[in-house]
Amino acid sequence: MSGILVLAAHAGGTFKRTATELLGKGKELADSLGVPLFAAVLGDAPAADLGQFGASKVFVVGGDFSSYDTLHVTAALKAAVDASGATVLLAPSDFTGADAMPRLTARFRTGQATECTDLRVEGGRVVGRRPTNGGKVSADVHVSKDPAIFTVRPSSFGQPAAGGGAAEVVAVALDFAGSGLTLVESRKPETTAVDLTEAERIVSGGRSLKSKESFDSVIRPLSDALNATTGASRAAVDAHFAGHDEQVGETGKTVNPVLYIACGISGQVQHLGGMRTSKVIVAINKDPEAPIFKHATYGIVDDLFDVVPALTAEVKAALS
C-alpha cells in the first residue's frame, strides 16, 4: 500500500486553513505519484467533508484530544499512518508539528524534514525544500525511508477550490494507556491572536519604539486594524516593549506571513532569519541605508511615529 496522508488539524471541529492548504498540495503530489490522498483527523470533526479537497479516505482516531498530550497525539498519528499504509505524511509546522512529529519520526525510525516551504516529486519520491541556518540558505531535503515525514510552514501554498464528494471515513482504533504527564492549567493571554508562526499578516516593531507605551499605542493599533499578529525584534523584546513569544528571528519565531510590516527595525541578519520568506515585506524606517530595505517589497523612508498612525487610519478606512 502507499499513499499520502495529510494531518488535517482542527480547532474544536473546525478545520484549520493548514488542513485544506496541505490537502491541496497533497493532491497535486499524490496525482503526480499516482497514489491516493488520505487525511488523518484526531478527535471529533466533520471528516467526510475533506473529500471536497481530494481525500479519498479519512482516518479518524476517536477520543478526546481537546487538551494536547504529546504521547497521546504521537500514538494516534502512529495508528493513523499504520492504518492507512501511507508512505508520506504531511503536517503543518505548528506546535504539534514541532512537538509530536519528531517523536513519531523516531518511533518509525524514519526521517523528517521540518518547516518545508515547498514540496515536489522527484524520482518517484516527495522532496522538501526548506530554509536552514536561520534562513541564510535553503536546501532540498530527501527522506530515504517510509513513511517520509514533512512538516510545512503555514501559507506556503494557496488554498485549493472545493469540489467533489464526501470521503470514506475509516475509524482507527487506539489503545492508549496515558502518558504520565498531567495538564493542570492552560493560561490564555487577555487577547488571543493567531500565533506568529501561523499568522497571515504581521506588524512588527523594533527598538525605535522607545517604550512599551508607544509600542502599545503605535504598533498594536495597526496590527489590530489589519487583523494581524504583533511581532517584535529582539531589541524590542529585551527592552520589554513586547513579550518573549512575540520575538521574530533566528532565536525567536520563524514566520511566513503573506504580509510582514517592519516598523523601525533595522533588518539585522538574525531578524531576517525569522521573516525572510514572507511574501510581501513592507519596511518603514527613517534610515534609507537600513539593511531591511534590501529585503523589502515596499519601503517608506520616514519617521514611523508619523507614518504608522497614518497607515492605521488608511487601513481602517479601506477595510471598513
Place this chain on the structure above:
Amino acid sequence: MKIGVCIKSTPDTSSRIQINPGGDDLSEAGVKWATSPYDMFAIEEAVQTKEATGGEVILFSASHQDTSKEVRKALALGPDSAVCIQDDGLAKADSLSFATSLAKAIEAEGCTLVFTGKRASDGNNIQVPAMVAELLGWPHVSFVTDFELDGESFKAVRAVGGGVEEVITGNLPVVITAERGLNSPRYAKLPMIVKAKKKPLATKSLADLGLTADDVAPIVTLSNYEPPAERGDCIILEGDAATTAKELVRRLREEAKVL
C-alpha cells in the same frame, strides 16, 4: 541525581554561511563555532536546578568534529563534566543519528533529567530532543518557559503558541526543551573559566557507546543548497506620511493583492 544537557556546536549566528562548490554541502572552513543559542538556556536551567536540589550536571555533545573548545567554555558556566561523542561516522548525521548517539550516552551516564535547546541554530530541525526522549522511552515537554523540580516530580510551563501557556506536571525521567524566557543565562567569570579547565571531559567514539556506523546511518540528506532568493528592488514610496500611507494601502490592495 544526574542532570544531562545536550549542547550542539553550531556556526556563530553572525557568521556568513558559505556553500561548497556543487551546492550539496555547507563549508566548514573558517566557521566560528559556538554553542547553539537556545542551549545556553538549557545549561543555565540545569545548573540552577542543581543549585536548588543538588546533584551533578553532565554536558553531552555529538559531532564528527572536535567540540571540546565550545564544551570547555560551557563547563565554565557551572556543569561538572562532559561527554563529547566524536566520530567520523557522524559526518553526514541526521537528527535520528545524533539522537541515537546522545540517548546511548545519556543512558550510560544514568541521567534522569535532560535539558536541551528548543532548536539548533544550524539545521533548525526541532527534532533531536523529542527523538532522544522517544529512544529513551521518556516523555518530553517542549518549549518550556518555567521549570521547577520537587524531589522526583516536576512542573513545567510550555509555550504552545499564540501566547498560550500550559502547565504540565509529571515525574522524572523527562526531557525538557528550553524556550526563551526560561532564565537569564549567566556569564562565565575568570575563576570559573580556570576551574573548568580541570573538569572531566571524556571523548567517546560510537564504538565506545556500543554503536556501529549502521546504527547511525542517515535517512535524511540535504542537497542543492542555495542562498535565499533575491527579491526585486524595493519600491520606495515618496511623499509625506499621509501620502505614503495612502499609496501603500493602494498598492497592497491592487498590486500585491494582500489586503
